[in-house]
Amino acid sequence: MPSHPVPDIVVGRLPVYLRALTAMTQEGKVITSSQELATRLGFTSAQIRKDLSHFGEFGKQGLGYNIPFLSEQLRHILKLDRIWGVVLVGAGDLGRALANFQGFQERGFEIRIVFDSNPAKIGQSLGRFVIQDIDQLVPSLHESDIRIAMLAVPARVAQEVTGRLVEAGIRAILNYAPTTLSVPSGVFVQNIDPAVHLQRMTYYLLEHD
Amino acid sequence: MPSHPVPDIVVGRLPVYLRALTAMTQEGKVITSSQELATRLGFTSAQIRKDLSHFGEFGKQGLGYNIPFLSEQLRHILKLDRIWGVVLVGAGDLGRALANFQGFQERGFEIRIVFDSNPAKIGQSLGRFVIQDIDQLVPSLHESDIRIAMLAVPARVAQEVTGRLVEAGIRAILNYAPTTLSVPSGVFVQNIDPAVHLQRMTYYLLEHD
Numbered sequence: 001m002p003s004h005p006v007p008d009i010v011v012g013r014l015p016v017y018l019r020a021l022t023a024m025t026q027e028g029k030v031i032t033s034s035q036e037l038a039t040r041l042g043f044t045s046a047q048i049r050k051d052l053s054h055f056g057e058f059g060k061q062g063l064g065y066n067i068p069f070l071s072e073q074l075r076h077i078l079k080l081d082r083i084w085g086v087v088l089v090g091a092g093d094l095g096r097a098l099a100n101f102q103g104f105q106e107r108g109f110e111i112r113i114v115f116d117s118n119p120a121k122i123g124q125s126l127g128r129f130v131i132q133d134i135d136q137l138v139p140s141l142h143e144s145d146i147r148i149a150m151l152a153v154p155a156r157v158a159q160e161v162t163g164r165l166v167e168a169g170i171r172a173i174l175n176y177a178p179t180t181l182s183v184p185s186g187v188f189v190q191n192i193d194p195a196v197h198l199q200r201m202t203y204y205l206l207e208h209d
Numbered sequence: 210m211p212s213h214p215v216p217d218i219v220v221g222r223l224p225v226y227l228r229a230l231t232a233m234t235q236e237g238k239v240i241t242s243s244q245e246l247a248t249r250l251g252f253t254s255a256q257i258r259k260d261l262s263h264f265g266e267f268g269k270q271g272l273g274y275n276i277p278f279l280s281e282q283l284r285h286i287l288k289l290d291r292i293w294g295v296v297l298v299g300a301g302d303l304g305r306a307l308a309n310f311q312g313f314q315e316r317g318f319e320i321r322i323v324f325d326s327n328p329a330k331i332g333q334s335l336g337r338f339v340i341q342d343i344d345q346l347v348p349s350l351h352e353s354d355i356r357i358a359m360l361a362v363p364a365r366v367a368q369e370v371t372g373r374l375v376e377a378g379i380r381a382i383l384n385y386a387p388t389t390l391s392v393p394s395g396v397f398v399q400n401i402d403p404a405v406h407l408q409r410m411t412y413y414l415l416e417h418d
Contacts, residue, residue: 015408019387023364041389079411086407093306098403100302103387107404108411147414148407155232172410174403178228178312180250188413190406194307194383195316197399198295198357199224201381202288202317204397205356 006054013051016041018074021067033064080108087141087170089161090152091116091124091131094176098150099127112146117157134161141168148172155179215263222260225250227283230276242273289317296350296379298370299361300325300333300340303385307359308336321355326366343370350377357381364388 020040024032034045034052041048052058052070055077059065075081086104088095088111099111114129115137116122122133132140149170153161158177165173172188175181178196181189229249233241243254243261250257261267261279264286268274284290295313297304297320308320323338324346325331331342341349358379362370367386374382381397384390387405390398 011412012409014412015402015405016389018408019402019405020389023388042391077412078408079414080408084407084411093309097302097306104404107408109404109407148410150403171414172407174406174410179232180225180229182251188410190410192401192403192406193224193228194359194401195313195318196224196228197383197401198293198318198381199227199287199289199316200221201357201383201397201399202293203220203223203286205288205380 002054004054010051010054013043014074014078017048017051018071018078018080021071021074024067025071030067031064032067032070034059036064075108078108082108083110084108084148085110085112085144085146086148086150087112087137087146087165088114088129088150088152089116089134089137089165090150090176091118091121091126092152095152096126098152099129109148111150112144113140117153134164137164138168141165141170146170148174150174150176151181152176211263213263219260219263222252223283223287226257226260227280227287227289230280230283233276234280239276240273241276241279243268245273284317287317291317292319293317293357294319294321294353294355295357295359296321296346296355296374297323297338297359297361298325298343298346298374299359299385300327300330300335301361304361305335307361308338318357320359321353322349326362343373346373347377350374350379355379357383359383359385360390361385 017037020037034048037048038045058070058073086109088098091114099114104110113132114126115132115134117134121131124131147170149165151158151161151173155177158179159181162173162181162183166183166187175189175191178193183189226246229246243257246257247254267279267282295318297307300323308323313319322341323335324341324343326343330340333340356379358374360367360370360382364386367388368390371382371390371392375392375396384398384400387402392398
């Protein structure tokens with residue numbers, strides 16, 4: 001681990017490096033270079049070398065990076081040398097897509113329990129899960145080691161549910177509700193709002209293209 | 210419009226400001242301040258004032274911002290004073306959730322057509338859409354004014370589909386495939402990969418918490 005705080009923007013690029021290295025492994029590659037990674041990712045090779053240098057020396061000048069070794073190191077840095085249990089709150093269309101998605105486990109995550117507040121949904125199945133009553137969220141999670149939540153509920157209830165999640169020991173929230181959550185220090189939030197992403201691009205679109 | 214290029218990070222915050230202003234409107238508020246917005250969003254008021262100052266003067270010292278006026282200005286800046294047609298590629302679980310999501314239209318977007326490559330899905334319905342054959346993507350879009358795509362396909366085919374989208378005149382891609390897309394200059398990509406967002410948070414989680 002580095003002795004100095006690493007800028008969050010650097011931390012945010014590490015999962016993208018790991019994803020590219022995993023794809024290279026699937027393509028049968030064993031060695032890569034900062035230049036090859038840069039070309040694949042649209043970054044500069046200097047940036048990749050500088051980002052990685054926060055955490056140590058992972059390659060030899062002129063020899064490039066050993067992909068399995070660098071992947072293992074990145075997994076260790078990102079604490080992905082384990083599977084993190086995840087709670088999903090919200091069993092609507094998006095919740096269903098998340099519950100059925102097969103790609104989480106190989107990247108370090110496993111949804112373990114699903115909650116909803118709708119009496120018509122509680123007790124019904126969602127993929128391999130039985131939907132639990134959100135009123136049981138705090139006691140259920142207190143007995144578990146789950147520290148990560150995916151929040152796929154309407155914006156109007158997102159803050160109230162967030163309060164319950166924090167009370168239940170959740171420390172990281174992937175927020176799909178289109179609203180800004182207020183959380184105490186030590187709780188981390190990442191936001192996924194497709195409209196925000198789309199609106200960021202329309203700014204750049206030409207009027208007549 | 211500003212006479213100087215605005216940093217992309219500033220552009221990226223404007224949709225979040227607009228979302229907060231819309232929520233305030235729904236709460237019946239008419240006037241706000243950079244301080245109130247800052248508290249709600251977890252930013253500093255100085256940053257909000259500086260971000261907005263790139264585009265003009267939207268408030269009067271001591272009087273705050275008129276929410277309907279500032280919202281209208283932000284919609285104009287982000288080119289949201291219209292509805293953008295969107296093509297959705299990929300009719301899996303995620304595509305279904307996107308096709309059924311009711312919240313896009315009020316934020317400037319409308320899915321107009323859905324494509325998939327799976328013969329078992331083509332011709333079937335997905336919400337209010339009939340799934341179209343991806344081999345018709347280029348001719349169908351050429352006849353339309355659609356410039357925005359949501360890409361909800363597996364990573365292994367994402368680049369090939371992206372090539373077709375660009376050929377068909379698409380200029381902005383919301384990429385849900387867990388891979389980095391290569392696009393020509395003048396085409397914009399925003400990426401949504403939940404595992405990347407989760408991995409960025411596990412870095413900060415304590416070992417025993």
